Amino acid sequence: DTEVTQTPKHLVMGMTNKKSLKCEQHMGHRAMYWYKQKAKKPPELMFVYSYEKLSINESVPSRFSPECPNSSLLNLHLHALQPEDSALYLCASSQDLRAPYGYTFGSGTRLTVV
């Protein structure tokens, strides 16, 4: 299995809702990442987990809360989002931080905040 699987593919949520994005990989990768991508822009790093521990938080607002329950799974919990948070949210994984070879992205969750 060489894929990073993200669910759901599309999500519409109100500003008072709580929702979660899910990311799964079975490649034995020990680094996992959340990125945010706006239309016609490059991905922007949000969080990095290394060996299930949060390694990097790129000053992301607390309305985004990451969680890494095990080495295969990465969640992003969303609460009280703003319309400007609407974007494509990408999960990625790599062997580890020192070996980004095979850095693999999922297809993303298209999030719309209304």
Add this chain to the structure above:
Amino acid sequence: QQQVKQSPQSLIVQKGGISIINCAYENTAFDYFPWYQQFPGKGPALLIAIRPDVSEKKEGRFTISFNKSAKQFSLHIMDSQPGDSATYFCAATNLNFAGGTSYGKLTFGQGTILTVHP
């Protein structure tokens, strides 16, 4: 210093032509330079990558040229095909924990929208 500057923003090429996308970086701690291809509605996919100890790497129709002294690298797509039409991102990172704040992060260029006409 963390920026990677990519040009052109958009590129139109005829089928069979050569597509060339250029990137420049400032951070000398960067030591791994991948290129990604992204189709609409999909995540970026790794195309080809290079380390600074080589000046060129070729995989099929895709070649990276790397100029360490100029801190520039470029992607050449030979015999461009309509199926190559996509957005291309260059990126850079540093694999050395002692390399500072760029460790573990991919810094992306702004992207190039490539259109290959039949």
